[in-house]
Every structure is written in structure tokens, then in C-alpha cells.
Amino acid sequence: MAQTRRLPPPLPFSQQVAIFSRLAESNPKPETELNFTNPYTLVVAVALSAQATDVGVNKATKGLFAIADTPQAMLALGVEGVTEHIKTIGLFRQKAKNVIALSRILVDEFGGEVPDSRAALTSLPGVGRKTANVVLNSAFNFPSQAVDTHIFRVGNRTHIAPGRDVDEVERAIENNVPVRYQQDAHHWLILHGRYICQARRPRCAVCIISDLCPYEEKTI
Structure with a gap:
């Protein structure tokens, strides 16, 4: 044994x-190195960062977030539209499907808003405990x-x-x-x-x- x-x-x-x-x-106000504009784009960015660098994710999301920074706008792009923006990062096909799926759930079950609950966040496709904790910390100031x-x-x-x-x-x-x-x-x-x-x-x-x-x- x-x-x-x-x-x-x-x-x-x-x-x-x-x-x-x-x-x-040394660093009084440390922040995540992922670029985001609101809780929703943070959820997407962190979900995309699995097996990818923050630099790579930021390059991919710069154009994506310029046209889709809400779940409704992301749904309008569809899987193919999201895929086109994020194809430079690893596992981009599955990640594009997850982004659309989590966006649909946010619209249908949470009124288009990102919930400030770990359990609710981890119910979203592609969102694990680590991702949920990043969102709770950086978007909702929870330690x-x-x-x-x-x-x-x-x-x-x-x-x-x-x-x-x-x-x-x-x-x-x-x-x-x-x-x-x-x-x-x-x-x-x-x-x-x-x-x-x-x-x-x-x-x-x-x-x-x-x-x-x-x-x-x-x-x-």
C-alpha cells in the first residue's frame, strides 16, 4: 500500500x-493578466485560458470582445463566429462550443447576468472551480x-x-x-x-x- x-x-x-x-x-494592486471589460468577458476569457497562455487569449479576445461583450451578442455570432476569433488558441473548437453554451444558459437561466455564486458558475459549460474562483475574486471582490x-x-x-x-x-x-x-x-x-x-x-x-x-x- x-x-x-x-x-x-x-x-x-x-x-x-x-x-x-x-x-x-512590491505590487500593491495586483490584477489578472487576462483582459476583460465586465464579469461576462472575464468568464469567457478564463474559460478560454485553459491550456493556453494569457497573452494568447488576450490576442484572440481583442477582436471578439470588441463585437461581443454580452452573452446576447456572443449568441448572435454563433459557434462559427466565435471559432473564427479564437482559432489561434488550443482546443478552440470545443471552447467555442462552450462559450456559446454558457452564453445560452446565462441568457435563459440568469437573465443575461453572471451569477456571483460558485455553484452557479461551475454549472456553466467549461467553467470549473478555478475559473469560478477567478471570477468571484476579480469581478465580485470575493477573497x-x-x-x-x-x-x-x-x-x-x-x-x-x-x-x-x-x-x-x-x-x-x-x-x-x-x-x-x-x-x-x-x-x-x-x-x-x-x-x-x-x-x-x-x-x-x-x-x-x-x-x-x-x-x-x-x-x-
Whole structure:
């Protein structure tokens, strides 16, 4: 029988405060790097971002959102119209179908408005828990934690939020990161993972929290 990997304890409160105070000082108002104009375009952008880069999604949605920034306008384009705009990103055919399907549900069941409920959001095609958490955080200012591969890596390397899977890391952030930093925590962590604490070779020499991080394989 395989043994369950033992997790290290999360960093103590004082170190959590020290880390997030530095991240906050460095970037006081972190935001998602996906371009959007309203909750609906954010839902679409995040749904399109699966297995695609934010840069690639932004290029694809620039023209799309210029003509369709409501579910009604998106439905008028149809699957073929959406496909034509997003064909440069991965899985574009299925994503186009999902965008039209979620737009139809928003119109038929939610009066054309994006619901501020995780359960309602995850009922939409192509919208999982991570997408719902991004929307709740960035569109509705709810301190939800959208854990992706970057946050999973940073949470475990730094012991800010150790976890065996994304759900455990999400709970660890909620349980251990001071409340004052919860609203922006996932933005700071994803940006830190994307640009500093990278997967193959973390940039420890320029990391502002390196002295507080217990990661043993630091680069020089």
C-alpha cells in the first residue's frame, strides 16, 4: 500500500505576514493578466485560458470582445463566429462550443447576468472551480483562491500553503494566509510563480522573499 506523502507544516503566522507584506509592497494592486471589460468577458476569457497562455487569449479576445461583450451578442455570432476569433488558441473548437453554451444558459437561466455564486458558475459549460474562483475574486471582490500550477508550486515550495493537490492548497491558503491579504493572495502567488519561482529554475537571486523561503534547492 502506497504511503501518503507527508506534508510540511505551513509557515507560522509571523512569516506569512512578512512574506505577504513584501509582496504587497512590491505590487500593491495586483490584477489578472487576462483582459476583460465586465464579469461576462472575464468568464469567457478564463474559460478560454485553459491550456493556453494569457497573452494568447488576450490576442484572440481583442477582436471578439470588441463585437461581443454580452452573452446576447456572443449568441448572435454563433459557434462559427466565435471559432473564427479564437482559432489561434488550443482546443478552440470545443471552447467555442462552450462559450456559446454558457452564453445560452446565462441568457435563459440568469437573465443575461453572471451569477456571483460558485455553484452557479461551475454549472456553466467549461467553467470549473478555478475559473469560478477567478471570477468571484476579480469581478465580485470575493477573497477566493484560484489555484493553478504556479500557485500549487509556490504554495508547496515556500510552505505558505502545502498541499497534495489544488484543493488542499486552496484550503491551506484560506486557513493560513492572514485575512488582510486574502483578496490579493492568489494574484501575488500566480505572478510570483510565473515570473520568479519558475518550475525548472526558480530565480532565487532576485526573489524578494528568498530569505523567508525554506526551499532547499535554491538557485544562485
